[in-house]
Amino acid sequence: MPKPIPTESPKNKTIEISNLNFFYGKTQSLTNVSLDIHEKQVTAFIGPSGCGKSTLLRTLNRMYDLYPGQRAEGSIMYRGRNILDPQQDVNMLRAKVGMVFQKPTPFPMSVYDNIAFGVRLYENLSKGEMDERVEWALKKAALWGEVKDKLTKSGLSLSGGQQQRLCIARGVAVKPDVLLLD
Numbered sequence: 596m597p598k599p600i601p602t603e604s605p606k607n608k609t610i611e612i613s614n615l616n617f618f619y620g621k622t623q624s625l626t627n628v629s630l631d632i633h634e635k636q637v638t639a640f641i642g643p644s645g646c647g648k649s650t651l652l653r654t655l656n657r658m659y660d661l662y663p664g665q666r667a668e669g670s671i672m673y674r675g676r677n678i679l680d681p682q683q684d685v686n687m688l689r690a691k692v693g694m695v696f697q698k699p700t701p702f703p704m705s706v707y708d709n710i711a712f713g714v715r716l717y718e719n720l721s722k723g724e725m726d727e728r729v730e731w732a733l734k735k736a737a738l739w740g741e742v743k744d745k746l747t748k749s750g751l752s753l754s755g756g757q758q759q760r761l762c763i764a765r766g767v768a769v770k771p772d773v774l775l776l777d
Contacts, residue, residue, distance in 0.1 A: 608672075609634045609773060610655065615669035617650055617659070624650050628669075632773075649697070652775045656692040657685045674772075690717050693771035699758035701750030701765075706733075706742050709750040709761055713769045728768055736764035 610632040617625035625647050632638050640648040650659075657678060659665040671678045678688055690713070702709050710729040714720065720728060729746070733739040738760040742753070750761050766774050 607634050608632065609674065611670070611672040613670040613672070615651075615654065615667060615671060617647075617654055617667050618665065620664045625654075625667075649777050652694065652777055655773070655775055656689045656694055657683070658689075658694060660685055686716075690769055691771055692773045692775065693766040693769060694775040695759075695762050695766045695777065697777040699755060699762050701753070701758050701761050703749065703751055705747050706750050706753070706761060707746040709765050710768045713765060717769055732764040732768035735767045736760040738764055 608631050610630075612628055612630045612632075615625055615628040616623060628647075628651065640651060642648055653659050654667050654671060655673075655678075657667075659667065667679055669679070673688070673692065676683070678692075702712060704712070707729055710732050711725055714725065714728055730739060730743075733742060738757060741757060742748075742761075745752075750758065753761060763776075
């Protein structure tokens, strides 16, 4: 993949990918990918279906660990640490490098609990603080106005577009350093 052209002066590198190779079993899907991703900058991967965009995103928070036979080789440095290191705490990594999938995947729980779920894993907020965080996240995802009176309804009852924004709100609620959008 070619390196992105900076639109302004270079910023600090958040992620440095070097010679990344990815395999589904014996099939290699990424070959020697090297790329720097800078903080406070949007980076987009553009290409035809099946070229490895989603695979590359999934390596950045090690989502592939959930599937047997998939592996990454090379180096992905996040804030100075190689996230491919077997000692990497992937749960903490995923709190810092969140992901919203192409297909909306709301949890089978209320709108409120969809947002609060991840926050509860990493922070101990009071009820008032959690209410504020849920509202903040829903506003960030442009969903608050549509669901503020439906917080106790199932996230699965929302329309497709609302479900996608609910998943975005869930992703931003934990205040990740990086948010991957597939």
